[in-house]
Amino acid sequence: MNIFAQAALLEQQNTPFAFANIIETRGSAPRHSGQMLIKADGTITGTVGGGMIERYVIEQSLEALQERKSRVVKGRMTRTGPEAMGMDCGGAMTVSIDVYGLRPALLLIGGGHVNRAVAHAAHVLGFDISVADAYEDSLAEEHFPAGTKRILGKTMDDAIDQLDINKESFVVIATNHQDQDAITKVVGCDTRYIGLMASRRKVQTLFNHLRKSNVSEAHIQAIHSPIGFNIGAETPEEIAISIMAEVLKVKHQSSGGLMKDDTRLNRNKLVLVRGAGDIATGVAIRLHNAGFKVVMTDIAQPTVIRCTVAFAQCLYGDPVEVEGVMARKAHSCEDVFAAIEQGLIPVMADEECSSLASLAPTFLVDAILAKRNLGTTQDMAPVTIALGPGFNAGVDCDAVIETNRGHHLGRIIYRGETQPNTGIPGNIAGYTHQRVLRAPCPGIMHNHVKLGDIVEEGDVIAHVGDSQVVAPLNGMVRGLLNDGLSVTEGFKIGDIDPRGIDADYTTVSDKARAIGGSVLEAMLYLEQTTLN
Incomplete structure (x- = not known):
């Protein structure tokens, strides 16, 4: 069997393999044409020339199979220099590596009318289909498309x-x-996806059965049931379209919304939040849960102390989840829209808000909370809202939200300013400025405790340079800057919550919730009065 016939057979069987093909050579390459088939276990058929270049192509092919993505690789038959293969031929070779036999597996449990229709819909979408049942008549060959495993x-x-x-x-x-x-x-x-066809009432009965069988809630909530999109489907064929639409949504990690609501095309729900600290994060979560598409910006190395509830932490690398909402770092505007499609909140390092023109949000919220305006203007978006002192509603923005704790916390001001900055931290259990940790000198932060730790007065919390920072009172470490950050003298680097074990450092604060609700109300009001 020649290499092309073997490739066709493997593709028909949906057995993963890579097909390497020489597409360009220069100089004394070992071969100027050739193909090689590489299976997932590393076995090969054919050759692209042998030696180090072939070994490299095999390694790259196995990586391509793991990533499920084709690629093009280059090698130079020299011992030194870029793309050197440790060979003496002196030529160069470019090889395309295409991956096959990776059709997604659709496993249908039950061979009734709906799954038969699902099989036919999935066949034209390139799925590898298997159907399982305990009734032979349900698995009759004529019910399913060619190639279905019964x-x-x-x-x-x-x-x-x-x-x-x-x-x-x-x-x-x-x-x-x-x-x-x-x-x-x-x-x-x-699995990638488990869908269960059942009525809403039956879903509850089945889920209760699973709970009584000690199935974890996470596994139960991962089940897609009732299955599919609500498109009013009634016939098996219509239901199949509904189911496969949901399967494709999961496969492509898409939001599944209407095309006309794609944020790239329709910015009506797009909100840019400047700042990604704990208050900004509380605002972002409330807006996200209300159906708005949120993108956040901050400085490249944010100095937030409530790290566990601040999406700014994304900018240090890893995604961050707060109260079930996930945020990740975005490197470009395309990254922003891709993250939004996946139901995530993208966070960009963009201190100067240079992405504003490309993003063109309908709403802009200044949640930097610097106690002064760092450059936000009313014309940056159709609706602009700012938090705290330093802004004049009607001049700098369309609305400003009171952030000072007390009776007026969350008040929406459409003309004028908030209360001035008092310089006094919020009162918690009778403590204000006493609970705040500040850098005793300029230097690099080195932490000795972590967020959530219970400490006693006098315990060493961190060092700034050679100077100790000690706990001013008993309580929980509720805020602490990231280790290794450079700080100036007097900079706020943490806080101790005197409530101790009763404090909660993992969820959005009451203050952030109140302000987030006010931002949402102001946006909805201004959407009606300003945009319509």
Whole structure:
């Protein structure tokens, strides 16, 4: 069997392989044309020239299979220099590596009318389809598209056991009377998607059964049921379209919204929040949960002390989750829109707000909380809202929100200013400025405790340079700058919550919730009065 016939057979079987093809050579390359087939276990058919260049192509092919993405690689047959292969030929070679046999696996449990329609819809979408049932008549060949693997079991459990369920699988359960057995069998599996066809009432019954069977709530909530999009589907064919739309949404990690609501095309719900500290994060979460599309900006190395509840932490590398809302770092405006499509909040390092023109948000919220205006103007967006002192509503912005704790916290001002900065931190259990930690001198922060630790008065919290920072009172470390940051003398580097174990450093504060609610109200009001 020649290499092309073998490739065709592997593709038909949906067996993963890479196909390497020489597309360009220069000088004394070992070969000027050639193809090589590389399976996932490293075995090969054919050659692209042997030696180090071939070994490199095999390594790159295996990486491409792992990433499920094709690539082009280059190698120079020299011992030194860029792309050197440790060879003496002196030529160069460019090889394309394409990956095949990676059709996503759709596993249908139940061979009834709906899953038959799902199979036909999925076939044209390029899925590798298997259907399992305990009734032979349900698996008749004429019910399914060509290439469908039909698996018959003595029982439904037996049929499911014969399926290759793995982390790349999409599973759809649509049975007549065996859905409880099927979902119980599958719910703990690591998959891309589990969908269960059931009425809302039956979903509750099945979920309660799973809870009584000690299935974790996380596994239960991962089940897509009732299955599919609500498009008023009634016939099996319509239901299949609804189901496959949801499967594709998960496969492509898309938001699943209407195309006309794509944030790239329609910025009506796009909000740019300047600042990504704890108060800004509370605002962002409230707006996100209310259906707005939120992007945040901050300095490249944010100096936030409530790190566990500040999306600014994204800018140090890892995604951050606060109260079930996930944020990640974005490097470009395209990254921003991609993150929004996935239901995430993107955070950009953009102190000067240079991305404003490209993003063109309808709403802008200045949540830097610098106690002064660092450059926000009313014309930066159709609706501009600012938080705290330093802004004059009607001049700098359309509305300003009171941030001072007390009776007026969260008050929306459409003309005028908030209360002036008092310089006194909010009162918690009778403590104000006493609970705040400040740098005793300029230097680099080195922490000795972490957020959430319970400390006693006099405990060493951190060093700034060679100077100790000690706890001024008993309580919980509720705020602390990131280790390794450079600070100036007197800079706020942390705080101690005197409530101790009763304090909560993992959720949005009451202050942030109040301000977030006011921002949402102001946006909705200004949307009606200013934009309409």
